[in-house]
Amino acid sequence: MKRKEIAAFTLAVCAWVAAPAWAADDAAMLKLAVSSGCMTCHHVDPGAKGPDGLPPIGPAWRDVAGRYRGKTGAIDQLTRTVMTGSNPYASHWKGRVSGLAMPPNEVAISEAEARALVGWILALRPT
Numbered sequence: 712m713k714r715k716e717i718a719a720f721t722l723a724v725c726a727w728v729a730a731p732a733w734a735a736d737d738a739a740m741l742k743l744a745v746s747s748g749c750m751t752c753h754h755v756d757p758g759a760k761g762p763d764g765l766p767p768i769g770p771a772w773r774d775v776a777g778r779y780r781g782k783t784g785a786i787d788q789l790t791r792t793v794m795t796g797s798n799p800y801a802s803h804w805k806g807r808v809s810g811l812a813m814p815p816n817e818v819a820i821s822e823a824e825a826r827a828l829v830g831w832i833l834a835l836r837p838t
């Protein structure tokens with residue numbers, strides 16, 4: 712094989728290996744969510760209960776995707792909410808979650824990471 716062919720072959724193998732990139736992305740994003748403390752209040756899938764059988768503390772992320780996906784500015788807006796917290800007097804999920812508001816997460820996550828996480832959340836398939 713010539714050098715060029717080897718390069719092309721290597722690229723093809725890499726592309727093939729990277730094909731299930733979605734699963735790898737899922738794992739990386741979940742790891743980030745766990746290490747940033749998000750999963751103490753959130754679940755990915757709806758239906759899970761919070762402590763004492765109450766509704767979950769925060770909304771399931773598939774529900775978040777269903778509500779905001781495709782809306783202009785959703786990534787910016789939600790990234791800001793994740794960083795600075797939500798307004799307890801204007802809850803977006805009142806009656807559906809047991810948490811009144813989300814505290815600011817800027818102590819736990821960088822803005823770039825929060826943005827990546829929100830992008831991933833919005834791309835989840837709503838159930």
Ligand code: HEC
Nearest residue numbers: 747748749752768769789797802803804805810812813816
């Ligand atoms: C202490 C509990 C708690 C933690 C930790 C937490 N959240 Fe939340 N989150 C909430 C609650 C409660 C709401 C619902 C707020 C509302 O009703 O407006 C919420 C709402 C959200 C929303 C939707 C906001 C909206 O305006 O509809 C997103 C997106 C979100 N959280 C992502 C995250 C991410 C990412 C993390 C981790 C960096 C995180 N949350 C950590 C409790 C939490």
